[in-house]
Amino acid sequence: MQLSILVIVLLALSSMAFYMGKKRAFQVAQGKIRNLHSLPAYYGLYTAIWCGIPALIIFGVWIAFEPALITHLVDLRAAADHYLDLVSTSHAALTIVVLSLAIGAGAFTLTRIRAQQRARNTVESILTAILIFCSSVAILTTLGIVLSVLFESIRFFQEIPISSFLFGLEWSPQTAIREDQVGSSGAFGAVPLFAGTMLISFIAMLVAVPIGLLSAIYLSEYSGPKFRAIAKPLLEILAGIPTVVYGFFAALIVAPAIRDAGGFIGLDVASESALAAGLVMGIMIIPFVSSLSDDVINAVPQSMRDGAYGLGATQAETIRKVIFPAALPGIVGGVLLAVSRAIGETMIVVMAAGLSANLTANPLEAVTTVTVQIVTLLTGDQEFDSAKTLAAFALGLMLFVTTLVLNVIALHVVRKYREQYE
Amino acid sequence: METIDESEVSEINDAGVTDPVKVGHTAMVDRDNRTTIGEILVDNPRMSCRDVNVYYGDNHAIHDVSLDIGRNEVIAMIGPSGCGKSTFLRCLNRMNDTIDICKVTGTITLDDEDINSKKIDVVPLRAQVSMVFQKPNPFPKSIYENVAFGPRIHGLANNKTELDEIVVTSLKKAGLWDEVKDRMDQPGTGLSGGQQQRLCIARTIAVGPEVILMDEPCSALDPIATAKIEDLIDELRQQYTICIVTHSMQQAARVSQRTAYFHLGDLIEVGDTNTIFTNPRHKLTEDYITGRFG
Numbered sequence: 234m235q236l237s238i239l240v241i242v243l244l245a246l247s248s249m250a251f252y253m254g255k256k257r258a259f260q261v262a263q264g265k266i267r268n269l270h271s272l273p274a275y276y277g278l279y280t281a282i283w284c285g286i287p288a289l290i291i292f293g294v295w296i297a298f299e300p301a302l303i304t305h306l307v308d309l310r311a312a313a314d315h316y317l318d319l320v321s322t323s324h325a326a327l328t329i330v331v332l333s334l335a336i337g338a339g340a341f342t343l344t345r346i347r348a349q350q351r352a353r354n355t356v357e358s359i360l361t362a363i364l365i366f367c368s369s370v371a372i373l374t375t376l377g378i379v380l381s382v383l384f385e386s387i388r389f390f391q392e393i394p395i396s397s398f399l400f401g402l403e404w405s406p407q408t409a410i411r412e413d414q415v416g417s418s419g420a421f422g423a424v425p426l427f428a429g430t431m432l433i434s435f436i437a438m439l440v441a442v443p444i445g446l447l448s449a450i451y452l453s454e455y456s457g458p459k460f461r462a463i464a465k466p467l468l469e470i471l472a473g474i475p476t477v478v479y480g481f482f483a484a485l486i487v488a489p490a491i492r493d494a495g496g497f498i499g500l501d502v503a504s505e506s507a508l509a510a511g512l513v514m515g516i517m518i519i520p521f522v523s524s525l526s527d528d529v530i531n532a533v534p535q536s537m538r539d540g541a542y543g544l545g546a547t548q549a550e551t552i553r554k555v556i557f558p559a560a561l562p563g564i565v566g567g568v569l570l571a572v573s574r575a576i577g578e579t580m581i582v583v584m585a586a587g588l589s590a591n592l593t594a595n596p597l598e599a600v601t602t603v604t605v606q607i608v609t610l611l612t613g614d615q616e617f618d619s620a621k622t623l624a625a626f627a628l629g630l631m632l633f634v635t636t637l638v639l640n641v642i643a644l645h646v647v648r649k650y651r652e653q654y655e
Numbered sequence: 656m657e658t659i660d661e662s663e664v665s666e667i668n669d670a671g672v673t674d675p676v677k678v679g680h681t682a683m684v685d686r687d688n689r690t691t692i693g694e695i696l697v698d699n700p701r702m703s704c705r706d707v708n709v710y711y712g713d714n715h716a717i718h719d720v721s722l723d724i725g726r727n728e729v730i731a732m733i734g735p736s737g738c739g740k741s742t743f744l745r746c747l748n749r750m751n752d753t754i755d756i757c758k759v760t761g762t763i764t765l766d767d768e769d770i771n772s773k774k775i776d777v778v779p780l781r782a783q784v785s786m787v788f789q790k791p792n793p794f795p796k797s798i799y800e801n802v803a804f805g806p807r808i809h810g811l812a813n814n815k816t817e818l819d820e821i822v823v824t825s826l827k828k829a830g831l832w833d834e835v836k837d838r839m840d841q842p843g844t845g846l847s848g849g850q851q852q853r854l855c856i857a858r859t860i861a862v863g864p865e866v867i868l869m870d871e872p873c874s875a876l877d878p879i880a881t882a883k884i885e886d887l888i889d890e891l892r893q894q895y896t897i898c899i900v901t902h903s904m905q906q907a908a909r910v911s912q913r914t915a916y917f918h919l920g921d922l923i924e925v926g927d928t929n930t931i932f933t934n935p936r937h938k939l940t941e942d943y944i945t946g947r948f949g
Contacts, residue, residue: 457755536792540855542753543786544805544862545778554804559795 236296239328243292243335247285250339254280257346271353279352282359284339288331295327382633385626392620393421398627400424404590404601406610406621421624423631425590429507429600433586434575436511436596437518441575442568444515445522452523453530454552465527472520480584483513488585491597500597505587508596514581518571525567529560566647573636573643579604603628692937693926697725697913701866701896702747702784707761709742709751716742720761720922722915724866729888729897731911731928733904735943738917740900744868747898748784749777765866782809785864789871791851793843793858798835801843801854802826805862821861829857830887849880856887860895867891869899873906885910904944908932916940 255277262268269276303319346352390398401422448468452461488509495502502508533556541551557564587599588609610625700723709717717739724730724747732740742751749770751757763770770780782805793801802822805811812818822839826832831853835846843854852872859867869888873881888897888910901907907914907928914931916924916939924931924940935941 534792536788536790537794538753539750539786539788540792540794540858541804543748543750543781543788543868544808544859545781545785546804546808547778550808554808555794 236324236327239292239331243285243288243331246332246335246339247281250284250343251277251281253339253343254278254346257343258352261346261348268348270349270351271356275352275356276346276350278356279350280339280342280346282356283342284335286359287338288335291334292327292331295323295330299323299327379633382626382630385623386630388618389620389623389627392623393627397421398423398624402592404606406606406624419620421620421627423603423628425592426601426603426606426628427631428592428594429586429590430576430602430604432507432594432596432600433511433514433582433602434572436508437514437575438568438572440512440515441518441522441571445519445571446526446564448519449523449526449530450552450557453527454548454556465524468523469520471517472524474517476517476578476580477584479513479517480580483509483581483585487513495597502597503587503599505585505599506597507586507600510582510585511596513585514575514578517578517581518575521571521574522567525570526560526564529563529567530556532563533559562646562649566643569639569643569646573639576639577604577632577636579608583608603632607632691721691922692924692940693931694913695722695922695925697723697728699726700724701726702763702765704743704746704763705761707743707746707759707763709739709746709760710758711754712756715920717746717920722922722925724896724898725913726896727892727894728913729892729899729911730913730915731907732898732900732915732917733902733907733943734917734923736902737919739920740915740917741870743917743922744870744898744900745786747866747868748781748786750781750786752777779809782862783864784866784868785859785862786868786870787852787855787859787872790875791848791855793846793851793854795842795844797840798826798843798846798854799839802857802861805858809862811861811863825857825861826854828860828891829853830883830890831857847880849876849883852876852880852884853887856884856891860891864895866896866898869897871900871902874902881906904932916943918943 255273257280258269258273258276259266262273266273299320303316303323306319398421401420402424403420403422404425405420407419452465452468456464484505488504488506491506491509491512492502492504537555537559538551541555546554582602582605586602586605588601588605589599590601590606591598593600607625607628610621610628616622702724703722704724705721707717707720708715720739720743732744734740745751746759746763747770749759751759759771765780765784768775770784785805794804796804799822802825803818806818806821812821823832826835831850834850835854843851846854852875856867856872873884876884885906888899891897899907899910911928913925914928915922916931916935916937918939924935924937926936931940932944935944941947
């Protein structure tokens with residue numbers, strides 16, 4: 234029997250158990266619902282849960298351990314026929330076990346239904362357990378990713394000292410694969426990468442914060458509801474454009490335009506300048522800043538505006554002296570979230586920022602970023618134990634820590650702000 | 656406030672059909688009978704309103720209200736919820752401008768100047784006719800900055816010394832100085848509800864208004880804080896004209912000299928507070944103040 238069919242049969246059995254449990258509850262109550270402790274549907278759910286969940290758990294565990302177990306039983310050189318034979322036997326056994334468990338548990342529960350049984354309480358506690366399970370899946374996955382990055386980084390730091398990674402000024406990750414290769418001892422000083430990341434993020438924020446903030450103020454305080462209804466979604470479309478589109482927009486249109494403009498006034502601009510990547514990234518981030526600021530500004534109570542207007546403040550004075558200071562912590566939180574977005578952004582910088590690790594503060598030169606180097610280190614054929622590959626994990630860890638710290642600060646600032654009016 | 660008794664509701668609903676005699680007894684009154692009773696005029700008024708109508712979109716919220724507001728008097732506006740008393744109050748310093756769909760017609764004058772005229776700038780008007788709101792709404796700034804806000808935006812002080820003086824005087828007038836003089840740099844939001852409301856009154860006094868509008872200033876406060884604010888209103892009357900909207904008839908009786916009773920957007924009766932509460936002339940006023948509906 235196909236395993237998918239088994240699952241469908243199991244679900245059908247459970248729903249049957251639901252109706253039978255409900256019917257049984259009516260019988261036990263002699264047709265009067267008020268005689269029951271819980272509503273009849275809870276008895277139905279109670280039966281269905283006992284019918285379905287233990288069987289599903291067995292099913293899951295069986296499927297998870299079956300290959301390992303069978304491989305263990307089979308001699309490594311044995312025929313594939315034997316393996317397949319074992320698999321079909323196992324599936325047949327699984328079907329029998331699961332179905333008999335479902336029917337058995339369902340029928341047993343059915344006979345145990347009593348009028349004063351606390352079916353609702355049991356069902357609700359099982360639902361709570363399911364909710365806890367689902368939320369812990371997300372948390373555990375995050376934890377798993379962090380731990381795997383952490384352990385690989387530790388392996389990297391065993392080869393390269395952490396101080397030379399954090400404070401080294403030279404980045405040249407090419408290591409010799411064969412003995413006879415020359416000049417590729419590898420240098421893993423991450424400072425140029427972080428400097429490049431900061432430079433581009435800084436340029437991006439220089440674009441995004443003023444434009445985003447001022448447009449948020451316009452939208453939330455000045456514009457009419459009609460304009461706002463059109464302009465706000467349009468602005469948020471910016472956030473929906475795939476970053477790869479921004480990337481080639483930066484590489485093919487903005488960067489050459491900046492180089493030509495620079496050449497026109499006699500400046501030597503690299504064709505992959507930090508300025509181009511930063512400008513385009515800034516445009517991408519505008520909706521983050523404007524949308525979050527808009528929410529925060531709207532969250533300032535109307536009574537604050539009334540209070541200021543009631544004293545004869547103009548609209549501009551009200552915004553500058555009352556609303557903006559009241560919303561400032563929330564705006565700072567929004568900007569920090571945007572910064573962490575900028576630091577982690579990859580596609581635009583891969584296409585527009587360049588690969589050479591220059592340590593410079595000149596936005597007209599090419600710089601590279603942490604994310605770009607991670608991409609470069611892991612593209613193509615790689616061996617997974619060389620310092621070069623492991624460096625990607627160390628960079629990833631640094632990136633993760635940076636954005637985590639920024640997010641924690643942002644959340645803290647936003648939370649502090651929430652307590653202010655009450 | 657007493658709510659409408661169930662039996663009365665059914666009377667109102669059935670009144671027109673079954674028992675017309677009871678109509679006069681309940682809240683149902685013919686629109687044409689809604690002419691204001693009482694003394695709408697005073698000598699030498701500070702503000703005077705003639706035939707004021709207010710519309711929220713298609714909703715006609717206030718009908719033909721004419722009323723004078725005298726100098727150094729406290730005028731209380733009472734009436735059941737939704738009767739338009741707050742809306743009327745907000746007309747007096749054009750706070751209704753901030754609501755897009757709101758339209759005001761008729762003339763309202765402050766010292767014989769039409770406040771709705773094109774020549775009037777709303778900013779100095781609101782400094783002359785300032786407003787205190789139902790819920791205390793101190794800005795999330797220090798106590799000092801809260802009071803200094805108005806003088807700063809209107810340029811009332813030339814230097815720090817003058818500003819300090821305005822702040823201290825305003826806080827003293829609002830009866831809050833002794834409680835906050837040691838913590839002027841702490842946030843105004845950290846005060847108790849009654850203190851916050853007095854801070855808001857101090858903030859209003861600081862801009863040097865002529866008229867203070869108060870929209871249910873005590874409805875969020877406990878009886879002790881309320882008593883303090885009421886004493887304060889009585890003192891402020893020496894210098895200012897005060898219009899107060901209140902749901903508490905006892906409060907209206909305690910603090911005001913004149914009382915205006917609004918009902919469903921009409922000004923029903925205006926007069927000396929004592930007269931209104933002891934000898935109301937209109938049936939609706941009598942029903943309301945005796946608690947028959949509200």
